[in-house]
Amino acid sequence: MRRKFIAGNWKMFNGPKATSEFLNKFDAEIKAAPEVQKAVADGKEEIAFFVPAVSLLTAVCGAKEMPVIIGAQNTHWEKSGAFTGEISVPMITEIGATHVLIGHSERRHIFREIDEELNKKVHAAVEGGLTAVLCVGETLEERESGKAFEVIKRQFVEGLKGMEGKTVAEKVIVAYEPVWAIGTGKTASDADAEEICKFIRGLAAESYCAKTADELIVLYGGSVKPENTKGIISQPDIDGVLVGGASLKPESFIQIVKNAL
Ligand code: PEP
Numbered sequence: 001m002r003r004k005f006i007a008g009n010w011k012m013f014n015g016p017k018a019t020s021e022f023l024n025k026f027d028a029e030i031k032a033a034p035e036v037q038k039a040v041a042d043g044k045e046e047i048a049f050f051v052p053a054v055s056l057l058t059a060v061c062g063a064k065e066m067p068v069i070i071g072a073q074n075t076h077w078e079k080s081g082a083f084t085g086e087i088s089v090p091m092i093t094e095i096g097a098t099h100v101l102i103g104h105s106e107r108r109h110i111f112r113e114i115d116e117e118l119n120k121k122v123h124a125a126v127e128g129g130l131t132a133v134l135c136v137g138e139t140l141e142e143r144e145s146g147k148a149f150e151v152i153k154r155q156f157v158e159g160l161k162g163m164e165g166k167t168v169a170e171k172v173i174v175a176y177e178p179v180w181a182i183g184t185g186k187t188a189s190d191a192d193a194e195e196i197c198k199f200i201r202g203l204a205a206e207s208y209c210a211k212t213a214d215e216l217i218v219l220y221g222g223s224v225k226p227e228n229t230k231g232i233i234s235q236p237d238i239d240g241v242l243v244g245g246a247s248l249k250p251e252s253f254i255q256i257v258k259n260a261l
Pocket residue numbers: 009011177181182183184185221222223224242243244245246
């Protein structure tokens with residue numbers, strides 16, 4: 001039985017002060033939700049926040065007594081070097097964060113990150129002990145021209161090139177985030193989201209084996225809100241959600257966490 005993974009991506013919101021305030025409020029929400037505490041303690045659900053690099057230390061310290069995971073939003077593939085503005089896997093693990101987003105659509109499209117670089121980042125993350133959340137997703141143009149499956153396949157295969165199935169199952173999470181649904185208020189229908197998440201699981205079976213496919217955690221992201229969580233999470237191949245805007249308010253995000261139970 002795969003665990004559920006409910007994650008917030010804060011993007012470029014919440015500096016250290018706002019991070020502390022958020023976590024204090026979210027802690028109170030969790031304390032008032034014994035069903036959430038139980039699900040996490042039983043290993044049935046994981047809750048994660050991907051926070052800006054400058055807020056990582058505050059988040060790790062603030063969440064020490066909380067049942068939440070803290071992750072970074074990006075990493076460089078080298079351990080150190082002349083890469084102004086970048087952070088590395090050893091820096092992230094030294095702080096105590098355990099996860100990292102790789103290839104979020106804003107990184108792919110605004111910062112022009114390409115599959116080859118993302119593959120190096122996934123390798124660096126996993127070899128350095130982090131869980132890598134590889135984001136894949138097609139643009140509206142790609143969807144409308146019938147290329148969605150081709151694009152997802154390329155991003156999956158190229159992004160995970162050279163990885164072993166066991167490592168993928170244990171240390172990689174794949175998040176399907178159609179670019180046209182991110183921050184736009186347009187959610188993919190439950191059936192559309194399931195179709196691609198099932199396809200991703202099929203790619204894992206093709207590239208590795210049935211066991212890897214069965215164990216791989218696959219998320220959906222794109223305008224997830226408390227109101228649409230239940231429909232999305234009830235799809236057989238969707239194990240969780242990656243939430244942008246609605247993860248910025250503790251009262252909305254806890255509702256998503258509860259609705260995903
Ligand atoms: C995201 O940032 O990964 C995301 C899915 O954003 P939103 O929920 O705001 O669409």
